[in-house]
Amino acid sequence: MASKPRxxxxxxxxxxxxxxxxxxxxxxxxxxxxxxxxxxxxxxxxLRLSALTGCRQDPCVWDTFAAAIHQARTGEATSWWKWTPERKRRQAKGEFCNRRGK
Structure with a gap:
């Protein structure tokens, strides 16, 4: 029996x-x-994904990007919703994903 290519x-x-x-x-x-x-x-x-698709992405996409980048940098896996409070804090301050106040 031939094996399938991996x-x-x-x-x-x-x-x-x-x-x-x-x-x-x-x-x-x-x-x-x-x-x-x-x-x-x-x-x-x-911001790039929103521009690429021509529509605003769900804010949870940012949460997922933040969690994945954190894991890529540190090796620590966290749930995407762990990042939601940080995004909401930034949204309340007007600092979420705008070109001036990252």
């Missing part, structure tokens, strides 16, 4: 909060490795 492991899919849809978003943003993701900023990714 698929190359997609390291981004191994991150806690990355499923097929978010993986597709990262690919569209030109991010294909954990090391590339570790060098990114969640505000930058959120």
């Amino acid at each position: 698929k190359k492991c997609d390291e981004l899919m191994l991150l806690a909060n990355i499923g097929p849809a978010m993986r597709a978003d990262l690919s569209a943003l030109g991010i294909n490795t954990v090391s590339e993701l570790a060098r990114k900023d969640p505000d930058e990714l959120y």
Whole structure:
């Protein structure tokens, strides 16, 4: 019995909060490795994805980017909703994903 060829492991899919849809978003943003993701900023990714798709993304997308970047940088997996209070704090101060007050 011939064995099937092994698929190359997609390291981004191994991150806690990355499923097929978010993986597709990262690919569209030109991010294909954990090391590339570790060098990114969640505000930058959120704004670029909104521009790329032509529509405002759900704010939870930012939460997911923040969690994935944190894991890429530190190795610590956190739930995406752990980042929601930080986003909401920034939203209340008018600092969420605007070009002036990151």
